[in-house]
Amino acid sequence: MQDQEKKKKKADVSAPMSEEKRQNKLKRRKKLKYGGLATAVTVIFVAAVVLVNVIVAQLGKRFPDAVLDLTTSNVYAISDETLDYIKNLDQDVTIAVAAEESNFKTDKYNKMISETISKYQGYSDHISVKYFDTTKDPDVLAEYQDLYGSTINSGQIIVTSGKRIKVYDSFSDMFDVDQQAYQYYQYYGYGSLADCITGFKGEQTLTSAIMNVTDSNPKTVAMIATSNGGSIYAQTQANYGAYTSAKALLEDNGYDVKEIDIMTDELDPTTYDIVLLPAPSSDFTTDAVTKLTNFLYNDGNLGKQLIYIADYSQSATPNLDAFLKEWNIQVDRSVIQDDGSNSQTASTVLGSATFPVVSAPSASSTDSTDGSSSKETYDGNLANPSLPIIAPMARPMDELTANNGRTVTPLLTASNNSYRYPLATPSANSEKSIDSTQGTTDAAATTTAEAVEETTATTTKFDASTAERSSNMVMALCRDQQSTGSELIESDVIVMGSMTLLDYYLVQDASYNNAEYFIGLLNTVCGKDGSIVIAAKDLTKTSISATETQLKTIRTIVVIIIPLIVVAAGVIVAVRRRYR
Template sequence: MSKKDLNKAKTAAEETVKEAAETAAEVVSDAKEEAAEAAEKAVKAAAPKVKGGAKKFKYGSMSAVIVALVLAIVVIVNLMASMLAKRYPIKVDFTPDKRYELSDESIEVLKNINSDVEVTVAMEKELFANMATYYHNYYAQYGINADVPYDMIPNLLEKYSMYAEQGKGSVKVKYVNLDKDLDVVTKYKQYYNGDIEDGSIIVYSNEKVKVIPQADVMNMIQADQASLQSGTPNFVFAGESLITSAIRNVTSGSSIKAGFIATMNGQPVYNQNEYGTTVDSFKTSLLEKNGYDCTDIDITTDELKAEDYDLIVLPAPSVDFTENLIEKLSDFLYNDGKYGKNLIYMPSVNTTNLTNIDAFLADWNLQVENKYIIDDKNAIGNTAYIMLNIDDAEAVGTLPSQTLPIIAPVSREITILSKNNENLVKPILSSYDNSFISDMMTQKVDDKNRGKHTVVAMSTKEHAEQYDVYRSSVLVMGSALMADSEFLTQTNTYNNANALLGLINNMTGKEAAAVIPEKSLQQSYIATTQTQAKVIRIIVQWVIPALVAIAGIIVLLRRKNK
């Protein structure tokens, strides 16, 4: 084959290949179009079904998300509420007497403690509710429908723990059975010399122990006898003052040691029938409750060592002291020139001519007159139960209430003597301008000369060394009955407790502290008990969230099945 023929054959082959390629391209293009049309038909046919499924998926997912969010919010709110309730307790108490809430005074004490406190209740927690039921049934048998809510005590103890968390310290409460937990007594007895018995409340901190005896725990709720006679009983809760005072005692610094002169060579110094309960009230209801360490002493046989006593109380003596005993008191107050000691004197309303005691007082520029103070306008019930004005507000301190009266029953007049010495003498409390005098000896009443008369006065001797000043004081109260339990315990009626405590604290240098008021319990039979309150708490924190979760799950399942 010639070269020319070869070229023709090559050209013909190339054209054949080109035509084959064009034909194949057309076939592929047609196949693509047919496949696209088939896919388009399939999509259109399946479109309604896919659209419905997407809608179902969309709403089902939304329900699940909503349920999850609601559950998360409920759980978070409950957790936050629990945390906030512990850190910042909210006062939610719907009882008319606020029986399940602490007073502002107790809350302030708890916020300011800087140490950990253990409160050990020597009885099972459930026994408080049993006591409430027992006393309710006890009064019922006499036809009296009485609410005696001992079950409020554990509830309040929980509040002590909650409020303490706002400060730097803590209050941990536990309930023990002394028959089973024998180590409890052993642990606390090394710091406490008294008895620890079933039913008592033990408060411990800083190696200091204060025990509230079983009898005092039982008496935390007391009935007013007059109201019982009427068939409509009124009860008072005094437990808060006991518990708060115990906590304050074990968490405070050094306590003030007070000696009460009870006997002289074994014989009573004061008339027990007339002043026994008053002295006991002054000692226990006022001083011991508020951090004073009180003991009875015999002025003849006991030594008045400076390290043993900071304050001596001489209540209503019915006999005079010998010169040696007067010198003993003077030496105590002088304290080898260091001073720093104090004495409280309360005269009897019946005893006069105490020559040596009068001379001792005169050395401090003070004199107790043989005269009663009477007021026919500013008195309660009896003209001898006079109301007092505050002459020295700084000495008394700030009172929680300025409107409550200070009462001085059957008070003798105190005269401030003018002498050429350096004693600092000032009236503290006095009668109103309308008051007048009755002579103790002749019973003669001088109601023509009216004016204010001093009831409480204080004299101070001091000694300065460079920048330090040392002082001792003698406080004379014309009315010993100012410290009677009738006026000290009814803190919602009288200002005696707060005024006397503030005065004595300022005199001895003890930190200021308000008296914890008693709480009058109203008979409210719709008030929730501790058990009922626990049921409500469980319902709010657990049952309601569980019901919300169940409802959400039901809604989710129903939507999935549509």
């Protein structure tokens, strides 16, 4: 019986397959074939997309110009000045981030920093980038901390070259922050951190750091901040803003800045190259003035610079006036006004008003013992000389005649239509004060005209229509130059007529030359390699913009290249199906 069943099954197997079964089997095979092909194509396509992304990312790092920046303020773009500098860099620089790369990039603001750093690496073979975890890589952290001489915290940015190092905070040093909004957020929990950030200054900070660590001739500035513990300058809103912006401007352009007390700290010429004296509200003692004199004399070696900033907020300063007289300069007890075409409306900490526009004449100084060789010019090496330099509330100055071998060179002058508005002794409440312990400022409520009125004499009525009109000097270079036989040595006193020449808003605004002129002039006078003044990228604008070149590239890709790829793929598929 079992043998019969086996024979029957064998007969059934060997029997011809019906047409229906055969067709079903073919369909299953075809379905399996195309299903496998589709799966394979999908896998290949996904792998290709991943590979393309990896390649594009690497090409973006290697060729940063290939990456389009469509942000309104070109947040990720690098200025031509920075490009020229880092492309010609001949020293190795390491930019290290004290955080794991994946964790660091999760924050959108840190990603701005990371993308900018990546571009620097792409533009120069001398720049390398590394990320390290402060807890997982203690040896790396210890190495940097030994070089820095202090603690380095997680998230900080480290720039090194050889034995020189600069360390920056990823928040305060890389972004412009609305201090009032930040304090409300920090102390009261109002708003968010994003509401406090107004600009990205990563390029400014990184370029400055690279210039600093690769500088073979670094300059150190003694910034006189206090006298016996008290603030050196009148604690006004404008003065505070100008002081902080001047300090940041120097640091951002490769100068090492140290704040000192004129009475308790030593002004050692072997430690400092430059002294910055910002509008002392009270007169100096004779001992303090002697410190300045000895610093500039430098035991007969000269080679030092003093930047003296006068201001309308100062009281009488007979000792300092006598010191300036020895350098053949006198600052007048007035402020410059100009109601002609050489004035411009601008926004400052003082408020929005019309201020004089000053210019740099063809100032030069002979740089030879016999007066026959080339001359040094003091035009600030401006990239765009057509941009104005604004001089709010600037006190004019006059050259004095003295047979002491010292020279005075006008640096910035107002137009021939300018006149002098007389000042009396400033009142203590001529402007709203600030809390220097917290660094907060109230909104400026005083216009320039009101500020002048509050500090002018009330015994007489000034009539601008009858005032003498002439060109007025608001910035000067006083030079003591001596010959040692084979070469000239010199010390200089740069006198500025107003703290507001370095007003916070004027320095931050790239449409004015105030910041670039100040740095360019100082570089020339002290013999420092040229620095780069870079404006912060405005982050308060949220719309997306693109240049005409970027738009043309996008149109070409979207309208031509992508459709051609689709058409080509369609033709290939159609031909294969037709002849299969």
